[in-house]
Amino acid sequence: MLVNQVRVRFAPSPTGFFHIGGLRTALYNFLFARHHQGVFILRIEDTDRERFVPGATENLQSALRWAGIEPDEGPEQGGAYGPYFQSQRTEIYQKYASLLLQQGHAYYAFDTAEELEAMRRQAKQEGDFHAKYNAARRMQMRNSLTMTTEQVNKALAQKQPYVIRLLVPQERKFEVNDIVRGSVTFDSREVDDQVLLKSDGFPTYHLANVVDDHLMEVSHVIRGEEWLSSVPKHLLLYEYFAWQPPALAHLPLIFNPDGTKMSKRDIQSLDELPAGKVDPDVASYMKKGYETAALLNYIALLGWNPGEGDDRQVFTLEELIEQFSLERVNKSAAIFDLKKLNWLNKEHIMRRSPASLALENRQAVMQFASVSEAYLEQVVALLHERLYFSRDVLKIGAYFFNDPDTYDPAVVKKRWEADSAKIIVEFSAEISKLDVFTSTAIEAVLRQVAEKNGVAATKLIHPVRLAVTGVGVGPGLFDILALLGKETVVRRLQNAAKRLPG
Known part of the structure; x- marks a missing residue:
C-alpha cells in the first residue's frame, strides 16, 4: 500500500433489503475515497448464515451500479486483497481465532442455550436486567477458564458444540478519538466477552471485520453509529494482534419524520406511507423513478453539510466529491424528509436537457402514440418545469399524444x-x-x-x-x-x- 493512501470499505451483510442508511454509508465511503484519490472496497460480510437472504447481494450490487458508486475492489472487480466474500475467508478467521487462544486472549465456551438462559434468569433475580457474559459472570459458566485442561480436551474430542469468546479485561478504560464524535471513552465492565467464532465455524462480525480491515489495509472505517458500542471489542482485538487500528468515523442515525427508527414494517409503497414514516428500502426509490443524482444529493445532506457560509442544497456527484469531508459530518441524528427529496428531484430534473428526458420517455410514449423525436422533445420542453419524476411525461401530458376521452x-x-x-x-x-x-x-x-x-x-x-x-x-x-x-x-x-x- 502507498504511504498514507486512503483505503475505505463498504461492508454490508446480505440479510435483506438494501437500507437507505446503507446507501449513505456506501456514498460517504465512496466520496471520501474519491476526494483523497484513494481506494473504495466492497466487501460482503455474509458470515451470518441464518439470516442470509439469497439474491440480497445481487440486489445490493445492482443498486450501487444504479447509484454510480463503483468499487475499485470487490466481488465483481477482484483485487489483490480478495476474496471479498467473508464466507470464502473462514480459514483465515479460524487461524486468527486460534492465535488468540494460544495467547490466552480468547477461550472456549461450551455453554448450551439452556445454560445461557439460566444465567440470564439468575441475573434478573439479582437485579441485573442486562446480564452480560463478562468478567462478572464468566467464572460461573462452562468454559475453558473454569474447566480443567483434561475436561476441555475431552469436550473437544467429543465434538461438543462450542464458541470462542474474547477475553475482556475486568478493569479497563478504552478511549478513541472518533473523527465525527470526538473523544469517546468506554468501560470494559459494559463490554461482554464477545463471541468471535460461532459453533458453525463462521466468525462473528467483530472478528471478521477487524481481521479483514487489517489484511486489506483499510485506513479509515466509516460506518453507522450503531457500531460505536462495539469499538472497545475491536480496539482490544487490534491490541491483542499488535496491529495499528484504522481511523474511525461513526455516522449519525437516520430517523423517520416522527423521530422513530426507519423500518420496512407496514410500508407498502412510497405512495401509501403511514403518517410520520418513510420507506427505508433503496429499491423503492429506484422503482418510483427518483433521479440517481437527487437521491445521492439528498442522502449526502442527511448528516453532512458543505460548511459555514455555503448554503447550497443542490449538488452533483462530482461536486460532492470535491466538497466532502468527514469533519463536516454531524453528530446528531438526521430526519428523512420526503418533501425535501421531492424538491431536490425536481431541481435535478430541471438541470437535465429536454433531449435527455425525451429519450428516457420515448419507449413509453411510442407505445401510446407514434410521434417524431422532434415533437416529443418539444412536448418535454413545455412540461419540463412540471415534471417531478422524469418518466412522468405521459402521466401529466397524455393530451399531447391523443385526444382526451374524458374531462375532469x-x-x-x-x-x-x-x-x-x-x-x-x-x-x-x-x-x-x-x-x-x-x-x-x-x-x-x-x-x-x-x-x-x-x-x-x-x-x-x-x-x-x-x-x-x-x-x-x-x-x-x-x-x-x-x-x-x-x-x-x-x-x-x-x-x-x-x-x-x-
Missing part, C-alpha cells in the same frame, strides 16, 4: 358554463382561418372573441384548456395549442362543444 369533472363543474360551448365554437371557427398558427396569433384571436362576447379572456381560456386537454392545469395554453396544431385543436374544441353540457 371538478374542472367541468368549475369552468364550463352555460355559454361555454357557444363561445368555443366561435373561437374554433376563428382560429381555423389562421394562416400562421403561432401562440401569439392564437392568443390574439382568443382575446378578440372574448371581447366580442363581452367576457374576460379567462372565461374563454379555462374552457378551451379543458376542451383541448381534458384537465384544468398545465403549461401555457397558447404554447400547447400551437404545438398541437390547428387541425387537432379545432377537432378537440368541436368535440368538447358537443360532449360537454351546454
Whole structure:
C-alpha cells in the first residue's frame, strides 16, 4: 500500500433489503475515497448464515451500479486483497481465532442455550436486567477458564458444540478519538466477552471485520453509529494482534419524520406511507423513478453539510466529491424528509436537457402514440418545469399524444358554463382561418372573441384548456395549442362543444 493512501470499505451483510442508511454509508465511503484519490472496497460480510437472504447481494450490487458508486475492489472487480466474500475467508478467521487462544486472549465456551438462559434468569433475580457474559459472570459458566485442561480436551474430542469468546479485561478504560464524535471513552465492565467464532465455524462480525480491515489495509472505517458500542471489542482485538487500528468515523442515525427508527414494517409503497414514516428500502426509490443524482444529493445532506457560509442544497456527484469531508459530518441524528427529496428531484430534473428526458420517455410514449423525436422533445420542453419524476411525461401530458376521452369533472363543474360551448365554437371557427398558427396569433384571436362576447379572456381560456386537454392545469395554453396544431385543436374544441353540457 502507498504511504498514507486512503483505503475505505463498504461492508454490508446480505440479510435483506438494501437500507437507505446503507446507501449513505456506501456514498460517504465512496466520496471520501474519491476526494483523497484513494481506494473504495466492497466487501460482503455474509458470515451470518441464518439470516442470509439469497439474491440480497445481487440486489445490493445492482443498486450501487444504479447509484454510480463503483468499487475499485470487490466481488465483481477482484483485487489483490480478495476474496471479498467473508464466507470464502473462514480459514483465515479460524487461524486468527486460534492465535488468540494460544495467547490466552480468547477461550472456549461450551455453554448450551439452556445454560445461557439460566444465567440470564439468575441475573434478573439479582437485579441485573442486562446480564452480560463478562468478567462478572464468566467464572460461573462452562468454559475453558473454569474447566480443567483434561475436561476441555475431552469436550473437544467429543465434538461438543462450542464458541470462542474474547477475553475482556475486568478493569479497563478504552478511549478513541472518533473523527465525527470526538473523544469517546468506554468501560470494559459494559463490554461482554464477545463471541468471535460461532459453533458453525463462521466468525462473528467483530472478528471478521477487524481481521479483514487489517489484511486489506483499510485506513479509515466509516460506518453507522450503531457500531460505536462495539469499538472497545475491536480496539482490544487490534491490541491483542499488535496491529495499528484504522481511523474511525461513526455516522449519525437516520430517523423517520416522527423521530422513530426507519423500518420496512407496514410500508407498502412510497405512495401509501403511514403518517410520520418513510420507506427505508433503496429499491423503492429506484422503482418510483427518483433521479440517481437527487437521491445521492439528498442522502449526502442527511448528516453532512458543505460548511459555514455555503448554503447550497443542490449538488452533483462530482461536486460532492470535491466538497466532502468527514469533519463536516454531524453528530446528531438526521430526519428523512420526503418533501425535501421531492424538491431536490425536481431541481435535478430541471438541470437535465429536454433531449435527455425525451429519450428516457420515448419507449413509453411510442407505445401510446407514434410521434417524431422532434415533437416529443418539444412536448418535454413545455412540461419540463412540471415534471417531478422524469418518466412522468405521459402521466401529466397524455393530451399531447391523443385526444382526451374524458374531462375532469371538478374542472367541468368549475369552468364550463352555460355559454361555454357557444363561445368555443366561435373561437374554433376563428382560429381555423389562421394562416400562421403561432401562440401569439392564437392568443390574439382568443382575446378578440372574448371581447366580442363581452367576457374576460379567462372565461374563454379555462374552457378551451379543458376542451383541448381534458384537465384544468398545465403549461401555457397558447404554447400547447400551437404545438398541437390547428387541425387537432379545432377537432378537440368541436368535440368538447358537443360532449360537454351546454
